[in-house]
Amino acid sequence: MYVAVKGGERAIENAHRLLADERRGDRTLPSITLEQIAGQLSLAVDRVMAEGSLFDRDLAALAVKQARGDLIEAIFLIRAYRTTLPRFGATHPIExxxxxxxxxxxxxxxxxxxxxxxxPTFDYTHRLLDPDLAGDPDLPAPALRxxxxxxxxxxxxxxxxxxxxxxxPAETGEPVGDxxxxxxxxxxxxxxxxxxxxxxxxxxxxxxxxxxxxxxxxxxxxxxxxxxxxxxxxxxxxxxxxxxxxxxxxxxxxxxxxxxxxxxxxxxxxxxxxxxxxxxxxxxxxxxxxxxxxxxxxxxxxxxxxxxxxxxxxxxxxDNVQSTGFVEHLKLPHYVDFQAELDLVRRMRTEVAEKREAAE
Amino acid sequence: MNALPPTAATVAHDTPAYNFAYLDEQTKRMIRRAILKGIAIPGYQVPFASREMPMPYGWGTGGVQVTAAVLGPDDVLKVIDQGADDTTNAVAIRGFFRKTAGVRTTTHTAEATVIQTRHRIPEAPLAEHQILVYQVPIPEPLRFLEPRETETRTMHALEEYGLMHVKLYEDIARHGHIATTYAYPVKVDGRYIMDPSPTPKFDNPKMHRSKALQLFGAGREKRIYAIPPHTDVVSLDFEDHPFKVQTFAQPCALCAAEGVYLDEVLLDDKGGRMFVCSDTDNCEERRAAGHRGALAGDDISRKDRS
Structure with missing residues (x-):
């Protein structure tokens, strides 16, 4: 009757293969390039760099692609990479x-x-969906100084x-905390x-x-x-x-x-x-x-x-990498602790029922 | 010193070479210093500069960092989650160390020199040469009574644990017994109240004067604590309400073990259920030694072991 949850290793491997397949999407369409992500989804890339604490557009674009556009997942990828980098000094305060x-x-x-x-600002734009953007319309060149x-x-x-x-506050010359x-x-x-x-x-x-x-x-x-x-x-x-x-x-x-x-x-x-x-x-x-x-x-x-x-x-x-990790860890098995709670609730229900019977 | 950060192209095509057990030696030294301090002050939570790991916070990053810091090339590693070697997160963490440290791994408790665990302590008593590494989500036993770290640190410093005893007393007043079934608070070496991580209280007595070194890592909360071998670990209780562990009405359905922790497995939607060992290695070894539970058909147990 009882089939233990075996084959975890194979299941994980298959899940990851399926994930890679879904990330790729329709294979008759060209794969999105990092240049396209960095160039056309630049604000997503900016957010990943900021919350990932690593200024590197190429890596942030790669993270966005790998994370299927899930920016918190992309930030996590960048953080996990950043932590392996050597630290060789601090810059002067930027001016x-x-x-x-x-x-x-x-x-x-x-x-x-x-x-x-x-x-370049969204301010004062009318938030009307632009059907032309479904294609690749010609754009006038920007007027720049x-x-x-x-x-x-x-x-x-x-x-x-x-x-x-x-x-x-005056500069103290003390090293900045990290x-x-x-x-x-x-x-x-x-x-x-x-x-x-x-x-x-x-x-x-x-x-x-x-x-x-x-x-x-x-x-x-x-x-x-x-x-x-x-x-x-x-x-x-x-x-x-x-x-x-x-x-x-x-x-x-x-x-x-x-x-x-x-x-x-x-x-x-x-x-x-x-x-x-x-x-x-x-x-x-x-x-x-x-x-x-x-x-x-x-x-x-x-x-x-x-x-x-x-x-x-x-x-x-x-910190969203910490928050998402701990919230999502509830997906992990907790059945040992749940068993303990199950036992307690059953016992307490029995006790209540016995008291009620004794009172009747 | 590395020259420049790799570009997207080199990251995409080269497999980065990581240090033994992933963490760089500087980081390991920092973690070892925290571990040594933890051993010197049993049950005290030592802050450490927890790193971002390539697995999520809350999924064992503290335990993984402690394991990485204590692991040597000759170690034999066992990883369990819920007592089992084959739960998905245990599989993932074991795979991580196989890949980054190339150490030998095992599912046999007796064979392992380092055991990383989540939520259980193996049933078989541990020995002097073994280290048990716990993954800890919330290291602070007082956290659910007082959410502020600034407060709880002061309470520990002053050994001001009245709040915890009041909580346990209120349980007794309301339910007739202490209604904490896991993460049951303990006092270590007569000084610090400590969270044993969310192990069931069934496992608390195993920590008392254990021959093995017990290390606790909380990555997200950036804390490490320790119980040196042969240290007193006492579950909090009252004279008239002594600490008691859970008992099960029936033995393991596969190996007939008694006095072990069991998982309840639902068999159908009509209330059918069976109880089996949570410690899968203990169960398999007993079955290999010829013990048979009520539901242990020969064919199934052979399939289990494959």
Whole structure:
């Protein structure tokens, strides 16, 4: 009667073969290329790079393809690869004021040095499905400035000149923390918090950010500025004795400007929430900036009452590779523990029935 | 030092060469330091810089990292899940180490030098030369009483375990007995309250003064803890409500073993069911030695062993 669940090895192998087949889809159609994914699904690739914490478009495109478009699975693939890479140093802080800006908008000033530069944005598009895109329609060439602007002052610097906004914290020269090398402990410093948020799940941060707007830890935010473009990455080379530029990466930066009524120690001034993400990811950068500001509640002497202000809650649950692993592990067999519970429930039901009979 | 990260093309076409047992030596050293600290402070949860592994968090990444750190080329590895060697995740983890470490693997408990497990402790007593590595989902025994890590660490530091005793007492007040059947809390070496990982409480007595070294790895929660050999491990209870393990009304239907943990297998939709050993190796060895349960037809048991 009893057939044990044998042949697990073969079953797994067959399941993986079937998966590969489904990933490939209709074999009469050409396989999608990494260039197509990196070029035409570029925002998916950006998200995988950001939450995978690895700036490499080719590998991210490969991960998206291998994961059949499941971005959390793709992020997991990148993370598992990233963790095997040697770490040979930290770069200088990137200088976003010297960005080759492709998009820059401010919601706090109508015009400002450097101007508003819309760049490639979904904003103001009418969300109407475009049947032409089912094919490959001819597109007019974009109208571009001959030269991308560089060295555009940040709104926060302009406000800072008047002392209206808190100053950027001074560089301490201490090494920046890395939660992938040291286990996170609480309370966590802002460098680790920002690292956690930068790797954090976009949807989770979006929901938390949204909750602050609806009153769960309100921060009165304004978008001081969002900018997106290429920045240079510089690293010290000990053998040379000076730093060299090793490449350029695309980042999106969001500086939120938030009200602050002042405290016994500090006069009223605007405060900052900061968001930065690889690639073009405004939703992520904005959400991150809102949550960063919320997490500063303690430091600024505000009441900590809402989930978005609770660093242990926010940081312990923002990593989607961890979250998905633990949620999905419920698929694994649990029948030993279930057996123990089954036995207990049966026993307790019998006890209740006996008591009832005795009472009758 | 590697020169440049590989491009998509080289990743697609070259099989990357990984270090013995996957993890690099630096990482293994870091994990071994955490293990040594854990052994020095039995039952204390040591934070460690858990790495991202090529399998999901919650699927044994902690156990896999501990195994990778203690495994040597001469070791013989056994991996079980729910007591069985052939459950899918056990198969996957065994395959991982066969591939990345090339070590010999076995299903025989006595033959293994390192046993990685999820949810069970083998029925056969372990020996001095063996290491038992547990996969741990939530290492903190106080977590469901107090969700904050900052709080629970303080509670451990102050040995402030009243909350746990109140919980167990409330069980007795409400149900007449302690209604915890797995992950039943233990006190290690008279000091730290420890979560034995979600093993059934049936297995708790096996941890007490075990001759084998017991290591616990929680990857997602980034904690390692340990029970050195011959250490006292006491399940929490009260004088008038002493700790008791589960008992089964019938022996294993295949090998007739008594006093072992059994799985219930549903046979039909009319309430037909049978109870068989959860520890598959123990069951097979007993059948090989000629023990026969009520439902052990000769042909089936031969098929089982194939």
């Amino acid at each position: 976003t004021a010297a960005m080759r800006v492709r998009r820059r908008i401010s919601a706090t000033f109508k015009d400002l040095p450097g101007g508003q530069l819309l760049g 001959p030269e991308l602007p560089t060295a555009m002052p940040r709104v926060t610097d302009l406000l800072g000149n008047e002392g209206l906004i808190e100053a950027d 939660l992938t090398r040291e286990p996170l402990s609480f309370p966590a410093d802002r460098d680790l918090r920002l690292q956690g948020l930068a790797r954090g799940d976009e949807g989770y941060l979006l929901a938390l950010a949204y909750s602050t707007q609806r009153g769960y830890g309100r921060t009165h935010p304004f978008v001081g500025e969002i900018r997106m473009g290429e920045v240079e990455v510089e690293i010290d080379v000990p053998e040379l004795g000076f730093s060299v530029v090793i490449g350029r990466i695309t980042v999106t930066e969001c500086q939120m400007v938030n009200q602050f009524k002042g405290s016994a120690k500090a006069p009223p001034a605007f405060t900052r929430g900061y968001g930065l993400a690889f690639g073009h990811q405004e939703r992520k950068a904005m959400s991150m900036a809102l949550v960063d500001r919320s997490l500063r509640a303690g430091e600024l002497g505000e009441d900590r009452t809402a989930p978005a202000q609770d660093e242990e809650f926010v940081l312990s649950h923002c």
